[in-house]
Amino acid sequence: MGRFNAGVVNWARMYDCYSDVDRVPELLALVEREDDAEAWTELGYRLVLEHDLLSPASLASLPRLVRLAEGSTQARHLAGAIMERAASHHDGDELLADSAEVIAEFGALLDRHLQTRPADYLVTFRALLAVREQYHWANVLGDFADDFYELSCPHCMVEVTIAIGGHGRYAAIRDWHLGDIERRDLRPSPAEELSGVGRWMYEIAVRDGKAVLAEGISHLFGKAECPGCGSVFTIADEYEAANCLVLR
Structure with a gap:
């Protein structure tokens, strides 16, 4: 072509x-x-x-x-x-x-x-992420009203549901009969500890007065405790590693 x-x-x-x-x-x-x-x-x-x-x-x-x-x-x-x-x-x-x-x-x-x-703030925000070649986050980032991210614990490989939204901010095991069980509160990243794309996303949201988006980003780029083995991992790193699109 x-x-x-x-x-x-x-x-x-x-x-x-x-x-x-x-x-x-x-x-x-x-x-x-x-x-x-x-x-x-x-x-x-x-x-x-x-x-x-x-x-x-x-x-x-x-x-x-x-x-x-x-x-x-x-x-x-x-x-x-x-x-x-x-x-x-x-x-x-x-x-x-x-x-x-x-x-x-x-x-x-x-x-x-x-x-x-x-x-159309979120639509525009996602488009700007794509312009900055952050294709993965451009495709998956939500408004944190009711967002769920599924990933595997990097230590014990149990499937973990990460919830960030109106239902809470936690890591859990999803049981299709009982719902989200063994919940563990997420540990948001302080603004000064954010780096890379997480810091850029957070700063843009803060600049524009989007408090819910900024808080959601601080949780998404924060840490979670695995309900299965108790280990702690960085949510965004594990989710991106498992799902990231790659230009070919």
Whole structure:
């Protein structure tokens, strides 16, 4: 498959999720002229199919979507969805490298939007994580209203449920008849001990006054006690190691 840049795209080689090569450029031209709801809907399923499947046309569309994203919620969300799933595309690293400048522009746009504390804050936050190549967290991060993360204890391999939300903040063994049993309270990481992406996520949430998100992140990047063997481990490290997407 040929490479592309923000200025020149050989659309004859950029098939979409339905293996068509002509419909996506037609739809992009239409939404560039007018805010057509039906065109946006069709673009959505041609560029991001069933949550995780991308096509060459998906990544090739990014420059034009980013140009529209400042004034279009649909363009911003679709570009964000493409970025979140970019790691699953077999040529994702090469194609994203060709659009490095436009992706950086998109990141700046997303960050400005976050600072307005918009209704779509979490969607925007996840898109910015993807722009920063944090594809795993871009795909799994929730709003901590009722979030559960399943992982194996690194010491005894028992399956542990991590709950962060309205039902509590704990590690437990999930029993399908009794619910979450043998609960152990999580140990959130103090802000000064956070590092890497966890610290960045926390600081952005605090900056924007998102207290629930910031508190959830401090727990997600904190520690849990295994209900099975009593060992203590870092939640984010174990969850990421077991589930992290890798660009191929």
